[in-house]
Amino acid sequence: MPLTRKAYRAAILHSLADPAEVGIEASYEYFEDGLLVIENGRISALGHAGDLLARLPADIDITHYQDALITPGLIDTHIHLPQTGMVGAYGEQLLDWLNTYTFPCESQFADKAHAEEVADVFIKELLRNGTTTALVFGSVHPQSVNAFFEAAEKLDLRMIAGKVMMDRNAPDYLTDTAESSYQQSKALIERWHGKGRLHYAVTPRFAPTSTPEQLALAGQLLGEYPDLYMQTHISENKQEIEWVKALFPERDGYLDVYDHYKLLGERSVFAHGVHLCDEECARLAETGSAVAFCPTSNLFLGSGLFNLPMAEKHKLNVGLGTDVGGGTSFSLLQTLNEAYKVMQLQGARLSPFKSLYLATLGGARALRLEDRIGTLQPGTDADFIVLDYNATPLLSYRLKQANNIAETLFVLMTLGDDRTVLQTYAAGNRVHQR
CATH class of the missing domain: 3.20.20.140 (Metal-dependent hydrolases)
Incomplete structure (x- = not known):
């Protein structure tokens, strides 16, 4: 089988651990201008675009998303x-x-x-x-x-x-x-x-x-x-x-x-x-x-x-x-919207990074699949999604007021739904295009 290698450039965010165990700051990794490299259905590299681009072969196919966030599926x-x-x-x-x-x-x-x-x-x-x-x-x-x-x-x-x-x-x-x-x-x-x-x-x-x-x-x-x-x-x-x-x-x-x-x-x-x-x-x-x-x-x-x-x-x-x-x-984005309210009714807070964890790495751990899915770590399956910051007029307007990735993430989870998902990839193949 010929080697298929592709790269995707955008803001990239994934969970590393449960915020309840390690604290919020240590629970995630965020690249404002990130690059995700896929080889034969698996993730082969993840990092800052500036660090990785120079190491890639000149003929690699790079898809560049503006105003978008890549997260695990x-x-x-x-x-x-x-x-x-x-x-x-x-x-x-x-x-x-x-x-x-x-x-x-x-x-x-x-x-x-x-x-x-x-x-x-x-x-x-x-x-x-x-x-x-x-x-x-x-x-x-x-x-x-x-x-x-x-x-x-x-x-x-x-x-x-x-x-x-x-x-x-x-x-x-x-x-x-x-x-x-x-x-x-x-x-x-x-x-x-x-x-x-x-x-x-x-x-x-x-x-x-x-x-x-x-x-x-x-x-x-x-x-x-x-x-x-x-x-x-x-x-x-x-x-x-x-x-x-x-x-x-x-x-x-x-x-x-x-x-x-x-x-x-x-x-x-x-x-x-x-x-x-x-x-x-x-x-x-x-x-x-x-x-x-x-x-x-x-x-x-x-x-x-x-x-x-x-x-x-x-x-x-x-x-x-x-x-x-x-x-x-x-929509798990809509489900997280409700999860936040369920916590509010009990006098507890659900941080956007805990929400991200629940919908990705936490689910993978519940299923004992964290070595394969739920993060964007190199070696794992290339299951990921592209979230569009301009999916709706309100989302687009609201995100222009967001000052950091925490606020951006929370707005995606409260205002986002199926329209927010621009593309879905499974094992490196695009399986949904909005």
Whole structure:
């Protein structure tokens, strides 16, 4: 294969560490006039344009962006493929919302042509919004995951997904069995896990919709394939928590259900965690598990406010999730806009650099992929986005008043959305152009 080498010149910003651990100044690297050099899908150099340009071969293709910021591709640690068609569904909290809107919408994925159509829309929306990696729930139907992975593989995207396991407390047309969910998941793992940049996640929907037998088999799958992911929901809604207590009276609480069935671990991501207690945060951190913070969804469904400072206290890995369709936007910029407000309501501040961390390196750490994505360090995958300072008239006007990169970044996160993303690159290939 011929060596493909390209360079991109613009303002460049990426996270180096969690600001909660190292302080804001040491948490990021910013080049006002930076250069990013890509070779064969990976980043080979990053630095000041003035330092790097002289070392590059004369014939290298350099793309120069004016009034733009290059950052790592954004990482969505919790989203539902089959709920794309019901985003913004009115009037319910979690449990009624599932029965009224979600389950009927997901039933359509029995049809592979429907699954393929939605997978195409879904991936285009992710890329249009600058999301280059997502941890994705399919439906209970294996074809939902096959359709998604087939579409992601064509673009060489780094994506993680799994078939929902759900054998009770859901409509008959949408349940599997403990055994069928195990066999179908196993077949999907054998076909897709580790193929290109794709990974599989064992996906019990949440404790109330899985029997003990099914949860035990989910844990068995994780034991059989040591580098698998596991994704589910936890402590999103107070009614849900009471329901879990009634269904599993022998366990010490919601997290203990998952712990008992060996579902905690370094590649386990629990969505929401709005109502976790200190002990549960400590246990999640101890096992290397992560939580996906989903502010737009938590506000839209009236679930509550995620306690990020408590998670930080326990050094718990936290990523950001849009949770479409409970969340109302594919945009992680808009999700950070809501995250800031969730912190404000609790008397806490969310700095723009912590926000950048959550949407990039924090998500990569939650997924144990920080050696491949989430930063622009040389050697990592060339997954990056170009944010346009002139995307809208208001954004353009407001950014002219910004005095530093902190203010610029914060304005991008409060006024920015899909229009702000000029281009999205995955493995060095342009996969979206506005």
